[in-house]
Amino acid sequence: MSRIWYLENINLFKILCPHKYGRYKDDHSYNLYKNKDYIYFEDDAARKVYLIDKGKVKIGYYTEDGREVVKSILTKGEVFGEKAILSENKRNEFAVSISDATSICPIAVPVLHDLMRDNQKFTLKVYKFMSFRIQRLERRLQILMFKDTETRLREFLSELCEDYGFCCEETGKMKIKHPYTQKDIASLIGTSRPTLNLIMNKLKEHKVIDFRRNEILLLHDSLLPSI
Helix, strand or coil: CCCCCCHHHCCHHHHHCHHHCHHHHCCCCCEEECCCCEEECCCCECCEEEEEEECCEEEEEECCCCCEEEEEEECCCCEECHHHHHCCCECCCEEEECCCCEEEEEEEHHHHHHHHHHCHHHHHHHHHHHHHHHHHHHHHHHHHHHCCHHHHHHHHHHHHHHHHEEECCCCCCEEEECCCCHHHHHHHCCCCHHHHHHHHHHHHHCCCEEEECCEEEECCHHHCCCC
16 A cells, blocks of 8 residues: 555545535536646646546656656546645646546645645645655655666665555565556656666566566565665
8 A cells, every 4th residue: 555645544535535525525526638638737826736536647847958857657546736735826847647538636725725724633644745745756856866777767666666565475575566657667767668678677687576567576675665
């Protein structure tokens, strides 16, 4: 169970979604997006927080020379645009659907503030989530800036293990069932798909990992999370 999105075994999607609350339910609806549809752009006004009901969303920004930097790729049950809670006026990132049928639950900031005022324990969980998100993003950006590609992949696999890993009964090793394509992973670690394929096959040959589609088996303890 994901340490990010299920803090203290609490599903943030289920807590935050206005459909759960009678006074908001009738006035609330989901938004549907196709592949490559933008939910918001950089510099858009930050008035909402978004919950993913289904599909995948890429979060990123563009450098001055037009290069795309991918900050995260999020899936069902995950939250984005959360800095609007802290009175961020404009977005400093974009959010774009990268699946053919993405369903998003938007929450207006005043509605979210109402929910937070009604429940202090819930408010604490929201802020803990935001703190954890910031820490993870800072760590990922440091890795992108200062580590070579193989090290970036190893760090990413360790991170995946934190979120999606479980012990495989057959092997006694940690197995990761994740929602990412190879293109997604390449974007997240700042490399190309061919380079990613080369490194993953190298790690497989060296019996560090084994993999197929959306499953990765960690054969070496060096990839296990340190916490």
